Amino acid sequence: MRQAKDGNLLQDAYEAGALCSITVNLNGVSRSGACEPRELLSDFIRHELGATGTHVGCEHGVCGACTVHVDGVASRSCLMLAVQADGRRIDTVEGLSVGNTLSDLQVAFQRHHALQCGFCTAGILMSCADYLQRVANPSEEQVREMLSGHICRCTGYTPIVKAVLEVAARRRNNENAMEVSHA
Numbered sequence: 691m692r693q694a695k696d697g698n699l700l701q702d703a704y705e706a707g708a709l710c711s712i713t714v715n716l717n718g719v720s721r722s723g724a725c726e727p728r729e730l731l732s733d734f735i736r737h738e739l740g741a742t743g744t745h746v747g748c749e750h751g752v753c754g755a756c757t758v759h760v761d762g763v764a765s766r767s768c769l770m771l772a773v774q775a776d777g778r779r780i781d782t783v784e785g786l787s788v789g790n791t792l793s794d795l796q797v798a799f800q801r802h803h804a805l806q807c808g809f810c811t812a813g814i815l816m817s818c819a820d821y822l823q824r825v826a827n828p829s830e831e832q833v834r835e836m837l838s839g840h841i842c843r844c845t846g847y848t849p850i851v852k853a854v855l856e857v858a859a860r861r862r863n864n865e866n867a868m869e870v871s872h873a
């Protein structure tokens with residue numbers, strides 16, 4: 691088994707069946723596993739690490755179902771090779787909750803019925819989580835634009851938009867309340 695170096699493919703590692711050993715920080719825990727040089731990060735996460743919350747739909751960057759965070763940034767795990775993730779932090783939907791306690795975003799999805807079959811939901815949650823860290827006060831139009839990177843065949847998107855806007859508003863209110871209490 692070969693050692694991946696800084697996520698770069700070894701030139702001669704294309705031979706059929708060659709395996710690389712990589713280590714990622716998955717949701718705060720160091721995890722190592724073997725992968726072929728051509729293996730997608732989405733498949734590595736699901737099949738080698740067993741984190742099956744990340745779903746795979748189109749496998750060519752269109753549907754958004756496979757979205758995870760790579761070093762804190764929402765990324766399509768079907769557009770990245772597993773070896774490129776060596777040494778990096780990967781956050782998946784399993785890391786959004788703390789034990790049995792859902793995140794505020796997940797609770798809002800539940801409250802607004804922002805999921806039905808749930809196939810798209812892990813990816814959408816990961817995109818929304820990243821987005822809300824960067825944009826504190828988004829408009830409905832901006833949320834819809836962010837969601838345009840995802841395909842959901844069930845919800846019609848409106849409940850998802852409502853959930854995201856509600857979380858943004860609640861977080862702003864909480865921050866304002868903390869500022870007042872520290873004043």
Ligand code: FES
Pocket residue numbers: 745746747748749750751752753754755756757766767768769
């Ligand atoms: S499975 Fe990755 S974008 Fe569709």
Ligand code: FES
Pocket residue numbers: 804805806807808809810811841842843844845
């Ligand atoms: S909830 Fe079914 S595809 Fe989105």
